Amino acid sequence: MEMKPQRVIADLCRQFYHQGWATGTGGGISIRENGRVYMAPSGVQKERIEEDDIFVLDEQGEVLEAPKKPGLKVSECSSLFYNAFRLRDAGAVLHSHSINALLVTLLSRDAVGGVATSKDVFECTQIEMMKGLAGHGYYDTVQVPIIDNTARECDLADRMADAMKAFPKSHAVLVRRHGVYIWGRDWVHAKTQAECYHYLFEAAVRMRQLGLDASVGEPHVRALEADKGYAAVVASASAGGGKR
Amino acid sequence: MEMKPQRVIADLCRQFYHQGWATGTGGGISIRENGRVYMAPSGVQKERIEEDDIFVLDEQGEVLEAPKKPGLKVSECSSLFYNAFRLRDAGAVLHSHSINALLVTLLSRDAVGGVATSKDVFECTQIEMMKGLAGHGYYDTVQVPIIDNTARECDLADRMADAMKAFPKSHAVLVRRHGVYIWGRDWVHAKTQAECYHYLFEAAVRMRQLGLDASVGEPHVRALEADKGYAAVVASASAGGGKR
Amino acid sequence: MEMKPQRVIADLCRQFYHQGWATGTGGGISIRENGRVYMAPSGVQKERIEEDDIFVLDEQGEVLEAPKKPGLKVSECSSLFYNAFRLRDAGAVLHSHSINALLVTLLSRDAVGGVATSKDVFECTQIEMMKGLAGHGYYDTVQVPIIDNTARECDLADRMADAMKAFPKSHAVLVRRHGVYIWGRDWVHAKTQAECYHYLFEAAVRMRQLGLDASVGEPHVRALEADKGYAAVVASASAGGGKR
Amino acid sequence: MEMKPQRVIADLCRQFYHQGWATGTGGGISIRENGRVYMAPSGVQKERIEEDDIFVLDEQGEVLEAPKKPGLKVSECSSLFYNAFRLRDAGAVLHSHSINALLVTLLSRDAVGGVATSKDVFECTQIEMMKGLAGHGYYDTVQVPIIDNTARECDLADRMADAMKAFPKSHAVLVRRHGVYIWGRDWVHAKTQAECYHYLFEAAVRMRQLGLDASVGEPHVRALEADKGYAAVVASASAGGGKR
Numbered sequence: 016m017e018m019k020p021q022r023v024i025a026d027l028c029r030q031f032y033h034q035g036w037a038t039g040t041g042g043g044i045s046i047r048e049n050g051r052v053y054m055a056p057s058g059v060q061k062e063r064i065e066e067d068d069i070f071v072l073d074e075q076g077e078v079l080e081a082p083k084k085p086g087l088k089v090s091e092c093s094s095l096f097y098n099a100f101r102l103r104d105a106g107a108v109l110h111s112h113s114i115n116a117l118l119v120t121l122l123s124r125d126a127v128g129g130v131a132t133s134k135d136v137f138e139c140t141q142i143e144m145m146k147g148l149a150g151h152g153y154y155d156t157v158q159v160p161i162i163d164n165t166a167r168e169c170d171l172a173d174r175m176a177d178a179m180k181a182f183p184k185s186h187a188v189l190v191r192r193h194g195v196y197i198w199g200r201d202w203v204h205a206k207t208q209a210e211c212y213h214y215l216f217e218a219a220v221r222m223r224q225l226g227l228d229a230s231v232g233e234p235h236v237r238a239l240e241a242d243k244g245y246a247a248v249v250a251s252a253s254a255g256g257g258k259r
Numbered sequence: 260m261e262m263k264p265q266r267v268i269a270d271l272c273r274q275f276y277h278q279g280w281a282t283g284t285g286g287g288i289s290i291r292e293n294g295r296v297y298m299a300p301s302g303v304q305k306e307r308i309e310e311d312d313i314f315v316l317d318e319q320g321e322v323l324e325a326p327k328k329p330g331l332k333v334s335e336c337s338s339l340f341y342n343a344f345r346l347r348d349a350g351a352v353l354h355s356h357s358i359n360a361l362l363v364t365l366l367s368r369d370a371v372g373g374v375a376t377s378k379d380v381f382e383c384t385q386i387e388m389m390k391g392l393a394g395h396g397y398y399d400t401v402q403v404p405i406i407d408n409t410a411r412e413c414d415l416a417d418r419m420a421d422a423m424k425a426f427p428k429s430h431a432v433l434v435r436r437h438g439v440y441i442w443g444r445d446w447v448h449a450k451t452q453a454e455c456y457h458y459l460f461e462a463a464v465r466m467r468q469l470g471l472d473a474s475v476g477e478p479h480v481r482a483l484e485a486d487k488g489y490a491a492v493v494a495s496a497s498a499g500g501g502k503r
Numbered sequence: 504m505e506m507k508p509q510r511v512i513a514d515l516c517r518q519f520y521h522q523g524w525a526t527g528t529g530g531g532i533s534i535r536e537n538g539r540v541y542m543a544p545s546g547v548q549k550e551r552i553e554e555d556d557i558f559v560l561d562e563q564g565e566v567l568e569a570p571k572k573p574g575l576k577v578s579e580c581s582s583l584f585y586n587a588f589r590l591r592d593a594g595a596v597l598h599s600h601s602i603n604a605l606l607v608t609l610l611s612r613d614a615v616g617g618v619a620t621s622k623d624v625f626e627c628t629q630i631e632m633m634k635g636l637a638g639h640g641y642y643d644t645v646q647v648p649i650i651d652n653t654a655r656e657c658d659l660a661d662r663m664a665d666a667m668k669a670f671p672k673s674h675a676v677l678v679r680r681h682g683v684y685i686w687g688r689d690w691v692h693a694k695t696q697a698e699c700y701h702y703l704f705e706a707a708v709r710m711r712q713l714g715l716d717a718s719v720g721e722p723h724v725r726a727l728e729a730d731k732g733y734a735a736v737v738a739s740a741s742a743g744g745g746k747r
Numbered sequence: 748m749e750m751k752p753q754r755v756i757a758d759l760c761r762q763f764y765h766q767g768w769a770t771g772t773g774g775g776i777s778i779r780e781n782g783r784v785y786m787a788p789s790g791v792q793k794e795r796i797e798e799d800d801i802f803v804l805d806e807q808g809e810v811l812e813a814p815k816k817p818g819l820k821v822s823e824c825s826s827l828f829y830n831a832f833r834l835r836d837a838g839a840v841l842h843s844h845s846i847n848a849l850l851v852t853l854l855s856r857d858a859v860g861g862v863a864t865s866k867d868v869f870e871c872t873q874i875e876m877m878k879g880l881a882g883h884g885y886y887d888t889v890q891v892p893i894i895d896n897t898a899r900e901c902d903l904a905d906r907m908a909d910a911m912k913a914f915p916k917s918h919a920v921l922v923r924r925h926g927v928y929i930w931g932r933d934w935v936h937a938k939t940q941a942e943c944y945h946y947l948f949e950a951a952v953r954m955r956q957l958g959l960d961a962s963v964g965e966p967h968v969r970a971l972e973a974d975k976g977y978a979a980v981v982a983s984a985s986a987g988g989g990k991r
Contacts, residue, residue, distance in 0.1 A: 039879040039942035060935060112876060114950050121959055121968070143408055143437035144356060147283040153410045163965070164875060166885045191965075193875035203304060210283035218358050223957060225467060227365055233407070233435075236365070387652055387681035388600060391527040397654045447548060454527035462602050469711060471609055477651070477679075480609070631896060631925035632844060635771040641898045691792060698771035706846050713955060715853055721895075721923075 020046040020053040021066040023202055027109075028055060032062035036111035036213070042194070044109040045096040046202050050074055052100065056087035074100065094172040099198035102179050103186075107205035108198040115216040120161050120191040122223055135161045136182075137189055139215050141232035147211035149199075150184055156230070157215060158182055161189040187212050264290040264297040265310040267446055271353075272299060276306035280355035280457075286438070288353040289340040290446050294318055296344065300331035318344065338416040343442035346423050347430075351449035352442040359460040364405050364435040366467055379405045380426075381433055383459050385476035391455035393443075394428055400474070401459060402426055405433040431456050508534040508541040509554040511690055515597075516543060520550035524599035524701070530682070532597040533584040534690050538562055540588065544575035562588065582660040587686035590667050591674075595693035596686040603704040608649050608679040610711055623649045624670075625677055627703050629720035635699035637687075638672055644718070645703060646670055649677040675700050752778040752785040753798040755934055759841075760787060764794035768843035768945075774926070776841040777828040778934050782806055784832065788819035806832065826904040831930035834911050835918075839937035840930040847948040852893050852923040854955055867893045868914075869921055871947050873964035879943035881931075882916055888962070889947060890914055893921040919944050 018026075027044050031037040043061055045054040052072040055064055070089050071080040076097055078089060090096070092110055099105035119137050137159040145151045160178035165171050171190060178188045186208045187197040197212055199205030219229035227236065262270075271288050275281040287305060289298045296316040299308055314333050315324040320341055322333060334340070336354055343349035363381050381403040389395045404422035409415050415434060422432045430452045431441040441456055443449030463473035471480065506514075515532050519525040531549060533542040540560040543552055558577050559568040564585055566577060578584070580598055587593035607625050625647040633639045648666035653659050659678060666676045674696045675685040685700055687693030707717035750758075759776050763769040775793055777786040784804040787796055802821050803812040808829055810821060822828070824842055831837035851869050869891040877883045892910035897903050903922060910920045918940045919929040929944055931937030951961035959968065 039876055039946055040939055041876060041879060060939065112946070114946070114953060117874070117950060118953060118957065121954065122957065141408070141436050142361070143434070144283055144285060147285060153408060164873070164885060190875070192873050207284055207304065214283055214356070214358070218361060220953075220957070221358060221362060221464075222365065225362065225366065225464070385652070385680050386605070387678070388527055388529060391529060397652060451528055451548065458527055458600070458602070462605060465602060465606060465708075466609065469606065469610065469708070629896070629924050630849070631922070632771055632773060635773060641896060695772055695792065702771055702844070702846070706849060709846060709850060709952075710853065713850065713854065713952070 019066065020048055020051075020202075021069040024053055024055055024069055025064045025066055027202070027206065028061040028064045031109070031111065032060075034113075034213075036109075036113050036209075037061040038112065041112040042110050043090060043092075044107060044202070044205070045090075045093075046107045047074070047100050048106065048201075051079065052076075052096075054090055054093060054096065056082065057090045059087070091168045092171075094169055095175055095196055098172060098176050098179060099196070102176060103198060104200075105198035105205070106201035108196060109205055109209055110194060110196050111209065111213070112194040113213055113216065115213060115220050116189060116195040117192060118220045119216045120189050120193075122219065137161060137216075137219070138230040139219055140230060142215060142218055142229070144211050144214045144218070148208060149186060149204075154232070157185075159185050159187045159189050159195075159212070161191055163191050164193045263310065264292050264295075264446075265313040268297055268299055268313055269308045269310055271446070271450065272305040272308045275353070275355065276304075278357075278457075280353075280357050280453075281305040282356065285356040286354050287334060287336075288351060288446070288449070289334075289337075290351045291318070291344050292350065292445075295323065296320075296340075298334055298337065298340065300326065301334045303331070335412045336415075338413055339419055339440055342416060342420050342423060343440070346420060347442060348444075349442035349449070350445035352440060353449055353453055354438060354440050355453065355457070356438040357457055357460065359457060359464050360433060360439040361436060362464050363460045364433050364437075366463065381405060381460070381463070382474040383463055384474060386459060386462055386473070388455050388458045388462070392452060393430060393448075398476070403429050403431045403433050403439075403456070405435055407435050408437045507554065508536055508539075508690075509557040512541055512543055512557055513552045513554055515690070515694065516549040516552045519597070519599065520548075522601075522701075524597075524601050524697075525549040526600065529600040530598050531578060531580075532595060532690070532693070533578075533581075534595045535562070535588050536594065536689075539567065540564075540584075542578055542581065542584065544570065545578045547575070579656045580659075582657055583663055583684055586660060586664050586667060587684070590664060591686060592688075593686035593693070594689035596684060597693055597697055598682060598684050599697065599701070600682040601701055601704065603701060603708050604677060604683040605680060606708050607704045608677050608681075610707065625649060625704075625707070626718040627707055628718060630703060630706055630717070632699050632702045632706070636696060637674060637692075642720070645673075647673050647675045647677050647683075647700070649679055651679050652681045751798065752780050752783075752934075753801040756785055756787055756801055757796045757798055759934070759938065760793040760796045763841070763843065764792075766845075766945075768841075768845050768941075769793040770844065773844040774842050775822060775824075776839060776934070776937070777822075777825075778839045779806070779832050780838065780933075783811065784808075784828075786822055786825060786828065788814065789822045791819070823900045824903075826901055827907055827928055830904060830908050830911060831928065834908060835930060836932075837930035837937070838933035840928060841937055841941055842926060842928050843941065843945070844926040845945055845948065847945060847952050848921060848927040849924060850952045851948045852921050852925075854951065869893060869948075869951070870962040871951055872962060874947060874950055874961070876943050876946045876950070880940060881918060881936075886964070889917075891917050891919045891921050891927075891944070893923055895923050896925045 024044055024046060028037060031042055036042050040058050040060060043055045045052060054070045054072060056068055068082045068084060068087060070078055072078050096108045099108040138156050140156045141153060145157050146153060148157060151157055160182045162174040162178050175188050186199060187195055189195045197205060197209040199208045222229045268288055268290060272281060275286055280286050284302050284304060287299045289296060298314045298316060300312055312326045312328060312331060314322055316322050340352045343352040382400050384400045385397060389401050390397060392401060395401055404426045406418040406422050419432050430443060431439055433439045441449060441453040443452045466473045512532055512534060516525060519530055524530050528546050528548060531543045533540060542558045542560060544556055556570045556572060558566055560566050584596045587596040626644050628644045629641060633645050634641060636645060639645055648670045650662040650666050663676050674687060675683055677683045685693060685697040687696045710717045756776055756778060760769060763774055768774050772790050772792060775787045777784060786802045786804060788800055800814045800816060800819060802810055804810050828840045831840040870888050872888045873885060877889050878885060880889060883889055892914045894906040894910050907920050918931060919927055921927045929937060929941040931940045954961045
């Protein structure tokens, strides 16, 4: 339990890799403990990180200790991690590229005249796993804000901060066509929140494949007609234009 | 084979975690042996449980030995586990949050005027794996009762007991939008039953995605029109109301 | 490479368990070497088999050595394994309960007046992995016979033998709503054939989910209208009768 | 980090096997380092390769060192690996039979009068993981050429070379109904590129299952009508002919 933060980060990055949250050098986790912030380097194979590869920063984001291995640099999403440290006093933040997280950002939208209008929130209700999320009961609606992606990851920081302020109950921010940031009071809590959120994302995607809508609970469960909602509207509206 | 129950629980929790049955601190297993009941603590990472974390209770549910680690408490679903010990003389009970288990509780239903009427039983027939379930032959119909979920897990106990009495052949009770409880005469038997049930749940979900209904066997196999059954009825009926 | 057959069987059973081929005590592998047949016991957890649990039989099916552990008995599908030893001079046979194998037995069929007429062969063409199957080129059509399942596994033996004679090029026989038997000249060959067949089964199921038919190659690739082929015929024809 | 190339190849083949890239003896990786090329043998179980099984060749393709184990021969796709060494100065090339790679080669096409006209490129846009590909930004379109498969793998070499010249930005060539070749400046880079490409392939297939088209980004996201595009055209046009 009392492992060094560097050891925890290396172990969790390996685990996240095998869960599909951190392939292609993406994803990762940062821990804040006793006034120090521990962070994996950018652009490296996450399942092969070792303790010595971890950066140590102060709470203002200044690097205190850099790995001896040449060529390593601090993660580009450093400012996103600091959002959770500063705005929520988080003890750990993780970033995942899970494909289910990516897919739910595309399911939550409306269509107006062939152009998709982003609905900027993921919603689900009445799924037991919601109870694992801090502050949520079974009959509540879990809401996770969705922000649009940017060409450079560091440009997401302000959008993420705004979303965190607008959704104070959420421990996560989804990034459209990208993934999700999730935090907690320490690494155990952050990881647990992450498992619950990823479970809900997968359940919502798989419910959708069966024609069901995760945002509507009993007794007014809403089933989706086969691709008649959003999909058909956009498809018919855009049939004339666009490449095929 | 003659491992301590504490060791077995720790090993199985780790295995269940990696099978997607026990993420987000949910799920777990309890063993009853020689008048004692062994149970994992509530709300902890199930893949990291150690022997010393396991509670020992008597058959009335009183704690005999508590883990030394501070802050641990007995699982909230303790009364659900005791249902299987008392009503079925089970030697082990497990609880799973498998997404396939959750999904089959949503597939088994009828629609009346836009409101979903729960059909409170999962059914399948003519799948070889059914033979692994105690008391079932290939041409039988496996029936697993589905009870509605509650805001607090402990409130499920009476519903579960009623369902167990109504379906005496079943070694499992599904909980809608939640998961499943499965038991057996010892941990090997409970685990084997659980693997068979989870296989059947997955097969039923995947058959549904291919337009087939697992509750109808040869030669009158019933294929489902694409989202025409339940889904279309509810969707068209509810098109006027509800949020979109 | 020169491992004892008992060791190989224990290792492969563990591997097959984790691939979803041998859960719920189902599935397994038998090896024939130097006039002896090695076989796992029936009804045990396949991922926990040890060398000492393996039976040794002669080529007539008589048990030469039984495990010391009490209560173990020879697999009920023993006669099915011997089909491959006798009719094909196989050195190893395996049995899998893979859900993809089960699903392809349900995809291959026609519908006549609401009753499903089994089409008793799985077919695919123009998939590179076919080349891994002995005697098949890329432009051939792989054919795997499908036999109907029976209440008792041992009653399948004659059907399996007939199918093997009718499809001399196949190294596999599918059993409807059950799984598949696959063999080869030794365990490496049998396992390799099995990986190729399972890949083809998964590809066929996933192509079907995307509206494509694995039995038709270029340039006349046939896409399936959404559930219009078999599914719609049966569904509309059976709408009047049967339970819903 | 400074492992022998033989050790790296054995480790990565094991990893690729478990990721579904290299089952049935298919798939693999070759490394070029200091004027030598290291390559796994053909037709062997990729998850059980050992250091001593690896061939060493020179840059002209001549074998310098062959494994002592009898019966091993150089991979039939040797000439395909050399394409990447020669045309792109690659330090490593891998070959994957991933089913998602296979499926995207079937999704990218048009239909003319019931005959499928291959659209010989996979495209996607606005998915964060694209940034992991050398030379691609978030708003670009990733293009991976698709070449038709051949009866013998070695006959693919010229087609692959042509595709590489036509798509100079791509680090990958897809082979229809077969898989994909992916390369990089060293094994770490090749593996990272491969993880990004496989992520994009999976995302595209799963978007398709939800009625979305990965080749169209915001704000003109295009949803696909349920099997109305390519599928319906071919299905209706071919309804008269071909086997059903």
